[in-house]
Amino acid sequence: MSDLLQIEDLTQESGDTHRPTLVERESVDYRAIAKHVGRIGEGKKYLIKTYGCQMNEHDSEIMAGMLEEMGYQPTSVNEEADFILFNTCAVRENAEDKVFGEIGRLKPLKNRNPELILGLCGCMAQEEPVQQLVAKTYPHIDIVFGTHNIHQLPELVEQARNSQETIFEVWEKAGDVVENLPKLRKDGIRAWVNIQYGCNKYCTYCIVPYTRGRERSRLMEDVVEEVKQLAADGYKEITLLGQNVNDYGLDLKAYDFADLLAAVNKVEGIERIRFTTSNPWNFSDKLIQTIASCEKVVNHIHLPVQSGDNTILRRMNRGYTREYYLDLVARIRRAIPDVSLTTDIIVGFPGETEEQFRETLSLVEQVRFDGAYTFIYSPRKGTPAIRFREQVSEEDKKRRLQELIELQNGITREFSESMKNQTFDVLVEGESKTNSDVLQGRTTTNKIVLFRGPKELIGRIVKIHVTEAQTWYLRGELVSTQHELAV
Ligand code: 5AD
Ligand code: SF4
Numbered sequence: 001m002s003d004l005l006q007i008e009d010l011t012q013e014s015g016d017t018h019r020p021t022l023v024e025r026e027s028v029d030y031r032a033i034a035k036h037v038g039r040i041g042e043g044k045k046y047l048i049k050t051y052g053c054q055m056n057e058h059d060s061e062i063m064a065g066m067l068e069e070m071g072y073q074p075t076s077v078n079e080e081a082d083f084i085l086f087n088t089c090a091v092r093e094n095a096e097d098k099v100f101g102e103i104g105r106l107k108p109l110k111n112r113n114p115e116l117i118l119g120l121c122g123c124m125a126q127e128e129p130v131q132q133l134v135a136k137t138y139p140h141i142d143i144v145f146g147t148h149n150i151h152q153l154p155e156l157v158e159q160a161r162n163s164q165e166t167i168f169e170v171w172e173k174a175g176d177v178v179e180n181l182p183k184l185r186k187d188g189i190r191a192w193v194n195i196q197y198g199c200n201k202y203c204t205y206c207i208v209p210y211t212r213g214r215e216r217s218r219l220m221e222d223v224v225e226e227v228k229q230l231a232a233d234g235y236k237e238i239t240l241l242g243q244n245v246n247d248y249g250l251d252l253k254a255y256d257f258a259d260l261l262a263a264v265n266k267v268e269g270i271e272r273i274r275f276t277t278s279n280p281w282n283f284s285d286k287l288i289q290t291i292a293s294c295e296k297v298v299n300h301i302h303l304p305v306q307s308g309d310n311t312i313l314r315r316m317n318r319g320y321t322r323e324y325y326l327d328l329v330a331r332i333r334r335a336i337p338d339v340s341l342t343t344d345i346i347v348g349f350p351g352e353t354e355e356q357f358r359e360t361l362s363l364v365e366q367v368r369f370d371g372a373y374t375f376i377y378s379p380r381k382g383t384p385a386i387r388f389r390e391q392v393s394e395e396d397k398k399r400r401l402q403e404l405i406e407l408q409n410g411i412t413r414e415f416s417e418s419m420k421n422q423t424f425d426v427l428v429e430g431e432s433k434t435n436s437d438v439l440q441g442r443t444t445t446n447k448i449v450l451f452r453g454p455k456e457l458i459g460r461i462v463k464i465h466v467t468e469a470q471t472w473y474l475r476g477e478l479v480s481t482q483h484e485l486a487v
Helices: 003-013 054-069 093-105 107-112 128-137 150-161 208-212 220-232 257-265 285-293 310-315 322-335 354-367 394-418 482-486
Strands: 045-050 083-088 117-122 143-145 167-169 190-194 237-241 272-276 300-302 340-347 371-376 423-431 439-442 448-451 461-469 473-481
Touching: 045 054, 054 083, 054 117, 054 150, 054 190, 054 237, 083 093, 093 107, 093 117, 117 150, 128 167, 143 150, 150 167, 190 220, 220 237, 220 257, 237 257, 257 272, 257 285, 285 322, 310 322, 310 354, 322 354, 340 354, 340 394, 354 394, 371 394, 394 461, 423 448, 423 473, 448 461
Parallel strands: 045 083, 083 117, 117 143, 143 167, 190 237, 237 272, 300 340, 340 371, 448 473
Antiparallel strands: 423 439, 423 461, 439 448, 461 473
């Protein structure tokens, strides 16, 4: 059977992958369903190790919020911790290997301190082979829970204190969207806001639809309420998070992502709105116009292309062609001329020939992305692509990745150079990580800018004249603050 036929079979099996089932749904209040366990973490410390995407980073902020409500305090040292939680990613195999390596190394610590609780959650926890491996090889893990039942963390910790066995609590399917979860955001200026969970797309290489479930949107009023609260707390920038943000609202029937952007754009106090990840499908003209016309929505779109070759795109089940993607880019650029586009690209998808890889290079040259996250294809158990014949050799994958990175780095560098001697609005995030005398901020297009200035500027938008360009960051001089200019 050819790979193409395999994809068609898959699509039939899983129904129409481009339309989620429309359902009536209400959200549930965490405060109403949380099992109250009291402050059982008083005097104790926790450490969460987060792998993978921004969604996971934000889930870790939620779990940190729950743990601190239980009395736990944070630590970054394994030996000091009473609870170590691995919030894991399943997208690529090497991330999984790293997690098991670290968990294995914690065994002596657990032997010395049997009171230590070890937890595994996130996308890996949803995978059955991982659950089996934990049961067989890593029984020193106390709790395994999935992406759909994060809100149960407090009761699971309580159970683990009284149990010698590993507790597995992994819901296969998502329940209701849970609202009012506690959150401990690290940064007081920029915040992530979930708008949608799960993915319906079933790209043939990707494990996410299996680990995060079907698409579920949060109600618009709940998202807007959270953003208002963030504005009241002094946050200046929000990033709306979802696997497919431009599918937002399809399951609710009442409104779409463009409507949500317009609503969030009205929240006073928030100055910048980002979103990730948007996908090439379903990227409507209404959405493009909304991004162009909402002054707080930044001129940056992360638009994963994955490959520049039509056969590979088809076999990836991406649902668009190279021509469609290029036309979409042209439509976006017509409406938002200063837009910055970034992307994700996979090299070495099964059966990818040298010519097909060259199509990806040529698309990169044609679009001229500001930046790209580039990945070597990683076969994932449970996804259709693992069954595709003609896996590309490791050597070819590595060489292709290197060639792609070199091409993209050159383009990114040229973009940075083109910003020299121009002035940009920069949201000041804090001190530079390497030099506390220097401040760090970002342009609307997400370029890092380093400059000297007083610490009072942190959290404000300032004008910076760019004097030096490196590939990944710019250096500049303070011109004035936006506030002063407005007066
Ligand atoms: N192998 C390599 N990269 C992958 N991605 C998703 N699944 C895989 C895989 N099996 C990449 C895609 C996606 C990004 C988040 O991770 O490029 O956009
Ligand atoms: Fe969903 Fe495809 Fe993105 Fe995976 S790569 S999360 S399947 S859209």
